[in-house]
Amino acid sequence: MSSIDPTAAKRATDAVPSIPCDAEGPVFREPWEAQAFAMTLALHERKLFTWPEWAQTLGAEIKRAQAAGDPDTGETYYRHWLAALERIVAEKGVTDAATLSRYVHAWDHAADRTPHGQPIELKPEDFR
Secondary structure: OOOOOHHHHHHHHHHOOOOOEEOOEEOOOOHHHHHHHHHHHHHHHOOOOOHHHHHHHHHHHHHHHHHOOOOOOOOOHHHHHHHHHHHHHHHOOOOOHHHHHHHHHHHHHHHHHOOOOOOOOOOHHHHO
8 A cells, every 4th residue: 555645545444434444554455456546546636526426436336236246245346446436537527438448448458468477558559
């Protein structure tokens, strides 16, 4: 959690009590989970949404996933978090579904060509 502002993280965990935490704060199983969390904190700090709006959006994504058969074991929490993040930025007009899809496909392409253990970098050809 070193790149995440601990004060902002504390505000988030107070406002959204379902965030997985230990005694030191939020816990993440993969680096992308911490990155999604940090992006959410940054967008909240920029007043894109309130924590109650975020909690409502995240809750709706979790319910949608459960209705589709997600076993809700906690292992998919940040997948729902990311879906909520994509949804809220689209709803707020920051981007649209087509742009998000374009980046998902570009990221997949970049990941496919990147050797294991190396940082994934998007390049213009990833968007073709």
